[in-house]
Amino acid sequence: MVDEGTRKTLSNIPLLKTKAGPRDKELWVERLKEEYQSLIKYVQNNKAADNDWFRLESNKEGTKWFGKCWCIHDLLKYEFDVEFDIPVTYPTTAPEIALPELDGKTAKMYRGGKICLSDHFKPLWARNVPKFGIGHAMALGLGPWLAVEIPDLIAKGVITYKEKTG
Amino acid sequence: MADWEEVKRLAADFQKVQLSSTTQRLSERNCIEIVSWLLEHKMIDLIFTSDGKEYLTPSQLISEIKGELYDNGGRVNLVELSKSLGVDLGHINAHINDILKGQKDIQSVLGQLIDSSYITRIAGEINEKLSQQGQINVSDLTIQYDLPADFLQQILEKNLGKLIFGKQDQNDPKVFFTESFIARSKAKIRGALAGLTRPTPVASILSHIGMSEKLFFSLFDQTSMFGSLTGRMAGAQYIPNVYARSQSEWVNNFYKQNGYLEFDALTRLGISDYKAYIKKQLANEEILLLNSCVISKNILERVDADIDECISSKSYVDLQSNLPSVFNEKDLQAILDSVLTGQKYQQTIVVDTYVISKSFIDNLSKNCDELVKEKAKRIVESGKYQQHQISLQTPQVKSQKFEDLDEKVDKREERRKKAAGGKSGGGTQGRETKTKSTKKQSKPTSKGNDDDTDILEKKTSLEVVTADDIKTVIQNTLEDEGLDDLIEPLTEYLLPRLNEQGLEIAANIYATTVADRTANRRQTHNELQNKLNALVGDVRLFEKGVKLLSNDLQPLLIKYLLKTLCTDIVTEILNYVAAEQNSSIVTDNFNNDQRLKFVNDLPAEFKGPLLPLVKSLTGQNIDDFMTAVEDGLSSCNRTIILNHKHQLLEQLNQCEDLALVLHLATLVIFTTATQCMLHASGRHVAGLLAFLKQYLAEEQYAELTSYHDFVTLMLSAGSEAENAKEKLKEKVTTIKNIANEFKKPGVEKS
Numbered sequence A: 001m002v003d004e005g006t007r008k009t010l011s012n013i014p015l016l017k018t019k020a021g022p023r024d025k026e027l028w029v030e031r032l033k034e035e036y037q038s039l040i041k042y043v044q045n046n047k048a049a050d051n052d053w054f055r056l057e058s059n060k061e062g063t064k065w066f067g068k069c070w071c072i073h074d075l076l077k078y079e080f081d082v083e084f085d086i087p088v089t090y091p092t093t094a095p096e097i098a099l100p101e102l103d104g105k106t107a108k109m110y111r112g113g114k115i116c117l118s119d120h121f122k123p124l125w126a127r128n129v130p131k132f133g134i135g136h137a138m139a140l141g142l143g144p145w146l147a148v149e150i151p152d153l154i155a156k157g158v159i160t161y162k163e164k165t166g
Numbered sequence B: 001m002a003d004w005e006e007v008k009r010l011a012a013d014f015q016k017v018q019l020s021s022t023t024q025r026l027s028e029r030n031c032i033e034i035v036s037w038l039l040e041h042k043m044i045d046l047i048f049t050s051d052g053k054e055y056l057t058p059s060q061l062i063s064e065i066k067g068e069l070y071d072n073g074g075r076v077n078l079v080e081l082s083k084s085l086g087v088d089l090g091h092i093n094a095h096i097n098d099i100l101k102g103q104k105d106i107q108s109v110l111g112q113l114i115d116s117s118y119i120t121r122i123a124g125e126i127n128e129k130l131s132q133q134g135q136i137n138v139s140d141l142t143i144q145y146d147l148p149a150d151f152l153q154q155i156l157e158k159n160l161g162k163l164i165f166g167k168q169d170q171n172d173p174k175v176f177f178t179e180s181f182i183a184r185s186k187a188k189i190r191g192a193l194a195g196l197t198r199p200t201p202v203a204s205i206l207s208h209i210g211m212s213e214k215l216f217f218s219l220f221d222q223t224s225m226f227g228s229l230t231g232r233m234a235g236a237q238y239i240p241n242v243y244a245r246s247q248s249e250w251v252n253n254f255y256k257q258n259g260y261l262e263f264d265a266l267t268r269l270g271i272s273d274y275k276a277y278i279k280k281q282l283a284n285e286e287i288l289l290l291n292s293c294v295i296s297k298n299i300l301e302r303v304d305a306d307i308d309e310c311i312s313s314k315s316y317v318d319l320q321s322n323l324p325s326v327f328n329e330k331d332l333q334a335i336l337d338s339v340l341t342g343q344k345y346q347q348t349i350v351v352d353t354y355v356i357s358k359s360f361i362d363n364l365s366k367n368c369d370e371l372v373k374e375k376a377k378r379i380v381e382s383g384k385y386q387q388h389q390i391s392l393q394t395p396q397v398k399s400q401k402f403e404d405l406d407e408k409v410d411k412r413e414e415r416r417k418k419a420a421g422g423k424s425g426g427g428t429q430g431r432e433t434k435t436k437s438t439k440k441q442s443k444p445t446s447k448g449n450d451d452d453t454d455i456l457e458k459k460t461s462l463e464v465v466t467a468d469d470i471k472t473v474i475q476n477t478l479e480d481e482g483l484d485d486l487i488e489p490l491t492e493y494l495l496p497r498l499n500e501q502g503l504e505i506a507a508n509i510y511a512t513t514v515a516d517r518t519a520n521r522r523q524t525h526n527e528l529q530n531k532l533n534a535l536v537g538d539v540r541l542f543e544k545g546v547k548l549l550s551n552d553l554q555p556l557l558i559k560y561l562l563k564t565l566c567t568d569i570v571t572e573i574l575n576y577v578a579a580e581q582n583s584s585i586v587t588d589n590f591n592n593d594q595r596l597k598f599v600n601d602l603p604a605e606f607k608g609p610l611l612p613l614v615k616s617l618t619g620q621n622i623d624d625f626m627t628a629v630e631d632g633l634s635s636c637n638r639t640i641i642l643n644h645k646h647q648l649l650e651q652l653n654q655c656e657d658l659a660l661v662l663h664l665a666t667l668v669i670f671t672t673a674t675q676c677m678l679h680a681s682g683r684h685v686a687g688l689l690a691f692l693k694q695y696l697a698e699e700q701y702a703e704l705t706s707y708h709d710f711v712t713l714m715l716s717a718g719s720e721a722e723n724a725k726e727k728l729k730e731k732v733t734t735i736k737n738i739a740n741e742f743k744k745p746g747v748e749k750s
Helices: A004-012 A025-048 A121-127 A134-156 B002-019 B028-040 B058-071 B078-085 B089-102 B116-133 B138-145 B149-159 B179-195 B202-209 B213-220 B241-258 B263-268 B274-281 B297-312 B329-339 B342-347 B358-382 B384-393 B398-409 B411-416 B427-441 B467-481 B484-548 B553-580 B592-600 B604-617 B622-636 B638-654 B658-674 B682-695 B698-715 B721-741 B745-749
Strands: A054-058 A064-073 A076-085 B075-077 B106-109 B112-115 B135-137 B175-177 B227-229 B237-240 B260-262 B287-289 B293-296 B316-318 B348-351 B354-357
Touching (some): A004 A025, A054 A134, A064 A134, B058 B075, B058 B089, B078 B112, B175 B179, B237 B241, B241 B260, B263 B293, B287 B297, B297 B348, B297 B354, B342 B348, B342 B358, B348 B358, B348 B484, B354 B484, B358 B384, B358 B467, B467 B484, B484 B553, B484 B622, B553 B592, B592 B604, B604 B622, B658 B682, B658 B698, B682 B698, B698 B721
Antiparallel strands (some): A054 A064, A064 A076
16 A cells, blocks of 8 residues: 555654644644644655655645645656645545646546545545644655556656746 | 744745755666666676675675685585575576686585585595594495585595595495404404304394495405305305304214104204205215105115014014104105015004014914804804895895795704704705805995905994904903004904904804704604694594584584694694794784784785685684695695705706606606696606696607607617617706706796
């Protein structure tokens, strides 16, 4: 279910402690702080391992997140927009990460470009509430999804390489 | 709102972190890619380790292999090497040749690298082992060092005399030994063999001295010889010379001393194939192989002489006591078979182990003679002999049986008158003589003894003497001789012979008594005749007297007469008939019914006339009785007539007088034809011939009349008398024949 590399990556992401959603005022701040700290660590790790694969930022309240993610295939870099909201019941409910560009191009996706994560990711998340945060969602959810789907989509010709300057 | 500030700060930090440049690091992936690109383009030469994570240069591999070899004491397995270096076996194999090329003291043997230091070391070890064990086998070393035999052989041969001090076996190059070991082994073998005095299997010798079979056999020839081996195989036996010598000495001595050799004794000495051994050992002796031993000719000769002496001295010899005791019964039998030949066999009898001369037995049986005679006499007197004969003759002619029993009845009387009687018997005796001759051959059944006597088995037997009788007679003699054991078998042997003898004696006695008896019978007949005549005369006279009396008295008196005198007459007649019929019934006290029954049981020839006679006794008339008596008597006279005829025939056959021949012939024919006797003189012959004409065949009659004519001519003493005499002489035999052959008138007539 989870390969050795992912596990290793996962163990390097700091776990969260506070169980609070966006509606929990004080505690949400606390949670948000932990989210950021965790993400910083994750990104630092990725950079150190020459494995940087996304950019993320959030609105002021930390309820809406957006950014980019990319993966390299045959020495070409494919880049996609990524966005998601923090659900009200967070962290009990995992965030639904969406790649709007790819909406309708693959079956492994819900309406609005939300990637299909229910099979493995959701039970795993449920077991780890409230220790998992956004960083975990990226590492466990989007990362593996990209690694599997993108080479497939490229092979099918659904996505083509676009020269980008980013 | 410090918290929100902090969040903002963190968000800014996050952005900062994300925007900071990624460290430019050559990842593992890239490295592999680069190296493989370089390898692909043959720019470098590298060897992958088996897990694929490391690279080695070939020179590094070679130095590592050498290091391992050194570490392992000069011997390393290539497979082990590939495991410990983490390099694929293929790479190692590929670079082995480089190593071997570079260094001459390293060898590759069966997937192993071995250098000279190792070889030197194992050579040293082998030498040590050799000096310890005395001998060493390459195949054992192969197991110990797990190296090929060829390689080890090479090492051994190369270092022989340098590092390894020993000798190579000439017969088997794989075996090496030291001189001292050989000397030791030889000494061991010598010691073991010298100590042995009896045949021993090589295997047990080897187990005692702890030596291999091969070594033993190769060294055996080099050790001084104390004996010989039966073979070169594992099951061979060692036979010490001293044993073989003493064995044959013992055999020879024993044989020379005793004249025989027991197979058992040979087996005890360990000679299993004794027959072959005897043939070899006693090749130039004359021997006889028996069941359990061999014997020399001397013994046979001795036995022969013993038996000769026994025959000549009319005694016996006990082989068991005369011969060595080892012989069993079969042996004795075999000896006897070879010694008792021809004449000797006939002159001796073998009982158990005794050889008894026939003369000895004869002496014994002579002792019994008296007994036998007495017994024979007794059985004839008691009638057993006759019964025995009858039982033998039962299916034969009835009349003979009558005679035999008849003889028996009045035998005592006859014996009393034996002296008076001559041999005046008729034809009946002739027949009896014949029966006797058949009886002589019948011998009593032998009692199942297996004597060589050829006794004919007969169903019926008459025991003249019993076994016990004989036993008591011979017992004394045999006990004196110390032959108690032989009483039983000798009795069995003698019994049939003595019985036979007894039967012969009995037959003789019987013959004499029969002769006496016949004469006697005629006398009784005469007596009877006289008595009856007197009685009948009396009856007639009494009847005359009765008839004088009145009619009232007459029947009573007649009845009385019938009951007394007449009954006496009938009784006499019946007694006689009973005697004739061989029944021992005496009718003196019979009442009328019994008489009737008796008469009814008689044959028809007697029954016819006698039945009315007996019935007339109960009648009222003396005349009836008288006629019945006449009839009855006539039937009784048959025997007398028969005797008369035989007498006449005898006279006729002996007669030389020509005229008397005719006279006698005529009388014989008359008697035969009419069953009546006739008293006539020569003058009545012509008349008689005329009467007989009806009974005779024509040619017979013609012969008789012509003969008669010649007789009258002769008697007339005329001129033709001589001539007639000649003719008569020619015809005498014819006439005699006619008289002899004339049988029954009935046959002629019909």
